């Protein structure tokens with residue numbers, strides 16, 4: 001197989017996996033890879049990514065003009081082009097709508113809490129790129145602002161995008177984001193998340209160097225929002241409270257502004273039967289007062 005044939009086969013396989021895992025519905029999602037300095041290979045529009053064949057793929061230049069292929073490239077290609085322009089180290093881009101991660105993108109909740117060591121070490125944080133109408137330069141610009149510092153982004157009210165040096169690594173990052181989102185949902189349903197301490201996050205960041213994990217930017221110092229003067233992200237914002245000597249920190253509200261879950265025995269309210277009856281009676285009487293006279 002030539003290098004191009006291998007990439008065609010890989011894109012078809014990744015499309016099949018995206019569809020199988022329900023990361024896309026209908027004709028959603030798109031995948032691309034650099035072929036050389038002038039050309040990239042990408043998925044066509046209006047085709048289910050679960051049922052592609054290698055000949056369906058399209059070759060374009062880095063301005064998005066079609067060079068070869070019977071079909072047209074995805075209308076979401078501008079987002080991919082923005083990534084390739086910004087990140088010389090990236091050779092592949094995967095975009096999908098995995099439902100749990102996309103739920104976070106719809107709720108406006110970034111995946112930026114230091115919860116899983118593996119995610120902190122590899123992706124760091126997964127922020128939300130501001131909403132842009134799909135298929136427009138507006139969305140590409142939103143991606144552009146964050147992609148310098150991140151290998152994975154949520155797209156507000158839309159989906160997620162992951163990038164890497166290589167098609168499979170980019171795809172695996174999409175799996176990691178969705179898996180992380182699922183775990184986060186379960187922890188939040190259970191009512192609490194124990195966060196990794198800032199000190200533990202710093203230790204994990206050092207592991208990046210030890211294991212040769214390529215990260216596009218360092219984790220931001222505590223309290224920094226990661227956005228520099230030009231509006232671009234320069235580091236990865238991660239919620240990790242300082243707790244010298246501790247690896248985990250308990251009971252931080254899962255949603256900004258929400259109350260922390262009560263610590264056992266501290267803020268629990270106990271009422272006697274008499275007190276409870278009085279409260280209920282009072283509520284019933286007030287309702288009765290509001291009723292129109294017969």
Ligand SMILES: [Zn+2]
Pocket residue numbers: 028029076095096097134158159
């Ligand atoms: Zn999309």
